[in-house]
Amino acid sequence: MIKSKQQILDAANSAAEKCRLISSCCNDECGLGDYSSLVRRDADGREIWTDALRRAVSEHNTVVIPPRDLPYYIDGQIVLSSLTRIVAHGATIIQTPDCKLLMLRNASAADGTHKPVSGRRDCGIFIEGGRWEESRTRRGGYGSSGMFDETRSFFGVSSLFYFSNLDCLSIIGATFAHTAGFAVQVGDVSDCVFEDISFDSCYADGLHINGDTKRCLCRNISGEVGDDLVALNAYDWQNSSVNFGKIEDVWCENLDLAESSPYKAMRLET
Numbered sequence: 001m002i003k004s005k006q007q008i009l010d011a012a013n014s015a016a017e018k019c020r021l022i023s024s025c026c027n028d029e030c031g032l033g034d035y036s037s038l039v040r041r042d043a044d045g046r047e048i049w050t051d052a053l054r055r056a057v058s059e060h061n062t063v064v065i066p067p068r069d070l071p072y073y074i075d076g077q078i079v080l081s082s083l084t085r086i087v088a089h090g091a092t093i094i095q096t097p098d099c100k101l102l103m104l105r106n107a108s109a110a111d112g113t114h115k116p117v118s119g120r121r122d123c124g125i126f127i128e129g130g131r132w133e134e135s136r137t138r139r140g141g142y143g144s145s146g147m148f149d150e151t152r153s154f155f156g157v158s159s160l161f162y163f164s165n166l167d168c169l170s171i172i173g174a175t176f177a178h179t180a181g182f183a184v185q186v187g188d189v190s191d192c193v194f195e196d197i198s199f200d201s202c203y204a205d206g207l208h209i210n211g212d213t214k215r216c217l218c219r220n221i222s223g224e225v226g227d228d229l230v231a232l233n234a235y236d237w238q239n240s241s242v243n244f245g246k247i248e249d250v251w252c253e254n255l256d257l258a259e260s261s262p263y264k265a266m267r268l269e270t
Contacts, residue, residue: 003249007249008249008250008251009251011215011249011251012215012216012217012249012250012251013217013251014191014215015168015190015191015192015193015215015216015217016170016193016195016217018168018191019124019126019168019169019170019191019192019193022083022123022124022168023085023124023126023170025061025083025124026061026062026083026084026085026124026126027061027062028060028061028062029060029062029063029064030056030059030060030062030063030064031063031064031066032049032052032053032056032063032064032065032066032072033066034056035051035052035053035055035056036052037052038051038052038055039051039052042073042075042096046073046096047070047072047073048073048074048075048096049072049073049074049093050073050074050075050076050078053065053072053074053078054076054078054079057078057080057081057084057086058081061083061084061085062084062085062086062087063084063085063086063087064087064088065086065087065088065091065093065130066090066091067089067090067091068091071092071093071094071133072091072092072093072094073094073095073096074093074094074095074096074099074103075095075096075098075099076099076101077101077102077103077104077105077149078103078104078105079105079106079107080104080105080106080107080122080125081106081107081122082106082107082108082122082123082124082125083123083124084124084125084126085125085126085127085128086126086127086128086130087128087129088127088128088129088130088174089128089129089130089173090129091129091130091131092130092131092133093130093131093132093133094133094134094135095133095134095135095160096135097135100145100146100147100150101146101147101148101149101150102146102147102148102157102159102160102161102162103132103160103161104127104160104161104162105148105161105162105163106122106125106163106164106165106166107122108120108121108122108165108166109122109148109154109162109163109164109165109166110164110165110188111153111154111242112164112165112187112188112211112212112242112243112244112245113154113155113156113238113241113242113244116212116245117164117165117188121165121166121167122165122166122167123166123167123168124167124168125163125166125168125169125170126169126170126171126172127161127170127171127172127174128170128172128173128174129172129173129174130174130175131174131175131176131177131200132160132161132174132175132176132177132183133176133177133178133179134146134160134177134178134179134180135178136178136179136180136203137178138180138203139180139181139203139204139226139227140158140180140181140203145158145180145181146158146159146160146162146179146180146181146182146185148162154242155238155242156236156237156238156240156241156242157185157242158181158182158185158204158240159179159181159182159183159184159185159208160176160179160181160182160183160184161183161184161185162184162185162186163184163185163186163189164186164187164188164189164242164243165188165189166186166188166189166190166192167189167190167191168190168191168192169186169189169191169192169193170192170193170194170195171184171193171194171195171197172193172194172195172196172197173195173196173197174196174197174198175197175198175199175200175223176197176198176199176200176202176206177199177200177201177202178200178201178202178203179199179202179203179204180203180204181204182204182205182206182207182208182240183199183202183204183205183206183207183208183225184197184206184207184208185205185208185210186207186208186209186210186213186243187209187210187211187212187213187241187242187243187244188210188211188212188213188243188245189212189213189214189216190213190214190215191214191215191216192213192215192216192217193216193217193219194207194216194217194218194219194221195217195218195219195220196219196220197220197221197222197223198221198222198223199222199223199224199225199229200223200224201224202223202224202225202226203225203226203227204225204226204227205225205227205228205229205230205231206221206223206225206228206229206230207221207229207230207231208228208231208233208240209230209231209232209233209247209250210233210234210236210241210242210243210244211233211234211235211236211241211243211244211245211246211247212243212244212245212246212247213232213243213247213248213250214247214248214249215248215249215250216247216249216250216251217250217251217253218230218250218251218252218253218255219251219252219253219254220253220254220256221252221254221255221256222254222255222256222257222258223256223257223258224258224260224261225257225258225261225263226261226262226263227262227263228263228264228265228266228267229255229257229261229263229264229265229266230252230255230265230266230267231266231267231269232247232250232266232267232268232269233267233269234246234247234269234270235269235270236269252266
């Protein structure tokens with residue numbers, strides 16, 4: 001069935017409303033500074049907040065990363081469970097140069113490379129604000145950064161953020177910088193919102209949206225990327241996706257690609 005523009009917009013707006021309602025359940029709040037006793041310094045003197053953020057998101061469903069002059073360095077992966085909200089307006093979170101893993105993912109992320117995923121799904125992950133950076137200067141080959149784990153068990157994941165097998169995801173008001181792989185990679189997600197997102201000197205796709213995605217709003221997406229600003233890839237190469245299938249009810253509005261970007265504001269791959 002071919003849907004009208006209004007039907008698609010209504011579906012995307014319903015996703016945004018669902019995310020707003022579910023995010024209101026994340027009312028057990030803490031500040032990341034409450035866990036500053038877990039901060040350590042690396043050999044170069046950087047403050048490493050990985051353990052602090054891991055503990056905070058495991059004990060509270062809203063974690064506020066407050067603005068400050070210094071960045072928060074992360075040297076490992078942060079796994080988010082259902083009903084988790086991170087608020088980081090004015091804060092800069094930087095992955096250390098030697099970290100090859102992706103920074104944020106959901107707990108039930110699953111590999112759908114060879115067959116559709118079934119079983120338990122996560123529900124409700126919300127990221128608000130923050131400048132999220134890798135320490136890269138150019139695009140890396142797949143598997144050189146943004147890996148799912150040390151063995152690259154999810155062969156097609158190469159991203160700073162990766163979310164799959166998930167209902168209700170929103171990333172709003174965030175900036176991504178210096179990402180060698182994709183900034184955000186998703187697939188097998190429903191009811192998702194990407195709004196007021198900017199990219200600063202990113203080297204691959206900005207939003208890399210793979211198959212089996214339903215009811216998605218992409219609004220006010222801008223910046224400089226080395227590949228597509230928003231890629232809607234129902235089927236993609238095996239080294240750049242682990243989720244394959246239909247993409248339904250996606251509304252994209254106000255995509256502003258920097259003139260210096262060499263590719264497209266939007267890619268459609270079916």
